[in-house]
Amino acid sequence: MEDSTNTLLEVNHLSFRYESELVLDDINMNINHGDFVGLVGPNGSGKSTLVRILLGLHKQYRGEVRWFGTPARHFHQWPKIGYVSQKANRFNAGFPVTVYEVVAMGLYGKKGLLRFLNRKDKQRIHEALEQVDMLGYKKKNMGRLSGGQQQRVFIARALVSDPEVLILDEPTVGVDAASAQSFYERLSYWNREKGITLILVTHDVGAMTKYVTKVACLNQQLHFHGTTREFEESDLAGTYGHDVHIIHHEHDHHAGGA
Amino acid sequence: MVFLEFDFLRYALIIGLMLGVVAPAAGVFVVVRKTPMIADAMSHTALTGIAFHLWLASFWVWLSEWNPLYTGILFTFIVSFIIEYLRRRFKTFQELSIPVVMASAIGLGVVFISLADGFNNDLFNFLFGSILTVNVTDTMVIGIISAVSLLLFLLFYKELLFLAFDEEQADANGIPVQRVNLLFAGIVAVVVASSISILGVLLVSALITLPAAAALRVASNFKSMFLYAIVFGEAAVLAGFFVSYYYDLSSGGTIAVISFAIWTIVVLAEKVAGRIRQRPWEAAKWTDKANQ
Numbered sequence: 001m002e003d004s005t006n007t008l009l010e011v012n013h014l015s016f017r018y019e020s021e022l023v024l025d026d027i028n029m030n031i032n033h034g035d036f037v038g039l040v041g042p043n044g045s046g047k048s049t050l051v052r053i054l055l056g057l058h059k060q061y062r063g064e065v066r067w068f069g070t071p072a073r074h075f076h077q078w079p080k081i082g083y084v085s086q087k088a089n090r091f092n093a094g095f096p097v098t099v100y101e102v103v104a105m106g107l108y109g110k111k112g113l114l115r116f117l118n119r120k121d122k123q124r125i126h127e128a129l130e131q132v133d134m135l136g137y138k139k140k141n142m143g144r145l146s147g148g149q150q151q152r153v154f155i156a157r158a159l160v161s162d163p164e165v166l167i168l169d170e171p172t173v174g175v176d177a178a179s180a181q182s183f184y185e186r187l188s189y190w191n192r193e194k195g196i197t198l199i200l201v202t203h204d205v206g207a208m209t210k211y212v213t214k215v216a217c218l219n220q221q222l223h224f225h226g227t228t229r230e231f232e233e234s235d236l237a238g239t240y241g242h243d244v245h246i247i248h249h250e251h252d253h254h255a256g257g258a
Numbered sequence: 259m260v261f262l263e264f265d266f267l268r269y270a271l272i273i274g275l276m277l278g279v280v281a282p283a284a285g286v287f288v289v290v291r292k293t294p295m296i297a298d299a300m301s302h303t304a305l306t307g308i309a310f311h312l313w314l315a316s317f318w319v320w321l322s323e324w325n326p327l328y329t330g331i332l333f334t335f336i337v338s339f340i341i342e343y344l345r346r347r348f349k350t351f352q353e354l355s356i357p358v359v360m361a362s363a364i365g366l367g368v369v370f371i372s373l374a375d376g377f378n379n380d381l382f383n384f385l386f387g388s389i390l391t392v393n394v395t396d397t398m399v400i401g402i403i404s405a406v407s408l409l410l411f412l413l414f415y416k417e418l419l420f421l422a423f424d425e426e427q428a429d430a431n432g433i434p435v436q437r438v439n440l441l442f443a444g445i446v447a448v449v450v451a452s453s454i455s456i457l458g459v460l461l462v463s464a465l466i467t468l469p470a471a472a473a474l475r476v477a478s479n480f481k482s483m484f485l486y487a488i489v490f491g492e493a494a495v496l497a498g499f500f501v502s503y504y505y506d507l508s509s510g511g512t513i514a515v516i517s518f519a520i521w522t523i524v525v526l527a528e529k530v531a532g533r534i535r536q537r538p539w540e541a542a543k544w545t546d547k548a549n550q
Contacts (some may be wrong), residue, residue: 055430085427095290095423095479105423108416109431116416141478162429239445 006032007069008080008165008197009054014063016049025051027063027222031214033164036191036198038208038228039219047201048086050218051169054199057085079110082158086169089150093143099153100138103128106157128160129153131190147174165197166190172204184211265502267416268390269397270456274513276404277465282491283411284449284481284482285470287442288416290422294471297463299336299341299360300450305459306363307333307451308384309370316374325396326380331403331451337363338447342440363427387458389499400452407445418442419480429502457510464514465491473526490520 007030014027016082023046041047052058054065056072065072067081103125104117117125129135132152142150146159151171158166168187172180186209190196202208209215215231217223262268287295304327311329315321337359343488344355371377383391384436411418417438420428429435453462469481469490 057426057429076432078430081430083427083430085430088424088427091424092292092473094288096474096480096483097419097423098479100424101419101480104422105416105427106431108420111416111426111431113417113434114413139479159428169459 008033008067009199010064010066010069011054012064012066014053014061014065015054016046016058016061018049022220024053024061025221027218029216029222029224031165031197031199032199033197034191034195036188036211036213037200038205038209038212038215039145039199039201039218040205040215041203043203044140045203045219046247047218048169051083051167051201053082054167079161082106082161082163082166083184084151084154084158084166084168084171086173088154089147091142095143097142098138099129099134099142099145100125102142102153103138103156103160106160110161124160124162128156131159132156148179151175163196165199167199167201169201170203171200172202172207177207180207184208189212263427266390266392269392269394270509273392273400274389274398274456274499274509275492276401277449277456278492278495279488280404280407280411280449281453281462281465282469282473282487283408283484284446285466285468285491286430286473286487287411287418287422288446289467289470289474290483292354294463294467295356295360296341296446297450297466299363300338300447301454301459301462302360302367303337303363303447304334304451304454305384306367307331308454309367309374309381312380313370313374325391326384326494327396327451327455328399330384330454331448334447334451335444338443338543339440342443342531343437346436356480383458384454385459387454387456387461388506389456389502389509392455396455398453403448403452407449410441410445414438414441420547444482457513461510461514464517465494468517468521469494472521475524475528490517490524494520 009029009031011027011029014024015022016024017214020045027050039047039050049058054072056075056078059073067075068077072074104121105115106128107121107124111121126138129138132155134149134152134156137145137153142153145153155166155168155171164219172183175183184207187198187200191198191213198212200208200212209231211229212228214224214226215228262271285297288294305514307330308326310333311321311324311326315326341355341359344358345352348355417428417433420431420433421435421438421442425435450462450466453465457465469487471484472490477486480498494513494517497516498509501507501516502509502512
């Protein structure tokens with residue numbers, strides 16, 4: 001927090017109500033460039049709501065969200081934030097669209113209105129497909145791929161605009177353990193080698209803790225556990241109860257931790 | 259060709275060929291967005307506008323100089339924004355916005371019809387379409403509408419595709435979802451209302467949805483879906499015109515029936531092709547037999 005230039009995402013006193021129900025209660029969180037954050041919580045804990053607020057899809061919230069120092073309500077560089085939705089593969093399987101066309105969509109926001117893709121963009125689409133080992137499938141119909149393959153295409157779509165941060169909502173649902181592990185390894189590689197900041201939202205605490213550098217537990221309130229080691233030593237039950245006060249650790253700055 | 263000796267037939271054919279491009283193109287988005295009923299809702303709204311015009315014309319005679327279709331186009335354009343507003347306002351039951359608007363529009367339309375002279379020949383032509391009533395002004399108006407709509411489809415192709423495929427993701431990527439949706443609703447409204455000229459209120463959705471529905475079966479990518487839809491649409495319009503002329507049938511009805519025939523052929527052909535692909539050994543037997 002001392003080093004504000006390194007802060008990528010800042011959430012202060014964020015609360016969200018859906019009708020009369022309090023979904024998110026006074027969330028505080030800081031994510032720095034290069035973090036690999038695991039955001040865990042049981043079903044119905046408000047994970048997806050939090051993600052939607054971070055992405056600017058919900059605007060009726062209390063508190064503050066800042067991306068790169070700019071309040072989310074005034075933030076316009078959304079292509080800097082890649083997003084792979086939990087619902088991405090619920091598209092209409094009969095939609096006649098190729099893998100290439102789906103990945104190209106990832107550039108549309110960045111290009112802006114009335115601009116068309118040029119050769120450099122097409123090159124970029126190829127690179128993104130290569131990054132997920134799906135280049136060979138670029139002319140294939142999206143609906144004909146397996147769930148795992150579709151998911152890789154959606155990740156390529158998120159990567160194609162060269163985002164600084166990638167938010168993945170439940171990316172390993174329906175993926176077998178071995179594939180999930182190689183998927184986490186790849187994420188970890190992108191995080192270390194390419195410096196992409198990652199926010200991984202999942203209800204599956206197991207495998208992911210090996211790869212992430214920070215863990216945050218959400219259940220209406222956010223219990224930020226700092227490093228993975230501290231998370232493992234702590235009592236997970238805190239996430240599922242209500243009487244635990246917020247622990248706010250900074251990964252790199254132990255001096256200020258509490 | 260005897261067919262083209264009559265001015266009105268020439269105009270009707272030109273209008274038909276223009277609509278054969280732009281109606282199926284709009285249909286592609288309508289179909290992949292899974293809102294095929296929008297075409298019917300819009301065309302019935304146009305009927306309300308037409309009836310309103312006929313009613314006004316019953317005491318402001320100067321209005322009868324104008325084609326009531328233009329009032330219909332204006333009505334539909336305005337109502338398309340109401341539908342979009344309702345879709346946004348009632349997010350959990352978005353699909354209801356269409357029947358709500360359609361039922362109210364028909365109700366209002368029928369009230370206007372009873373206020374005007376009741377059911378007359380004009381109205382009958384608008385319901386089922388007529389190629390006998392179009393003139394050079396209509397051709398120009400519909401030409402401009404078609405050209406502008408097609409241009410807007412090309413200019414906003416990438417946004418419209420993204421929205422149709424995954425609206426939430428498009429929103430997250432900073433695409434101006436609401437404005438693009440409004441633009442799309444406006445284009446569909448004027449395209450549908452223009453198509454009434456030759457197809458009629460009840461048959462418009464045939465040229466909007468059937469060619470696109472057939473294209474959906476054969477297209478391997480989104481761009482090719484457009485091409486197929488337009489080819490099927492043009493084929494239906496051309497064949498429909500000649501068949502209806504030589505056999506003295508309703509042009510709108512014939513175009514709709516031929517659109518359905520194209521769709522049926524495509525679905526059957528797909529079935530056969532799928533079977534051949536699934537059982538290559540049987541396909542081999544088939545070709546052997548064919549060679550004998």
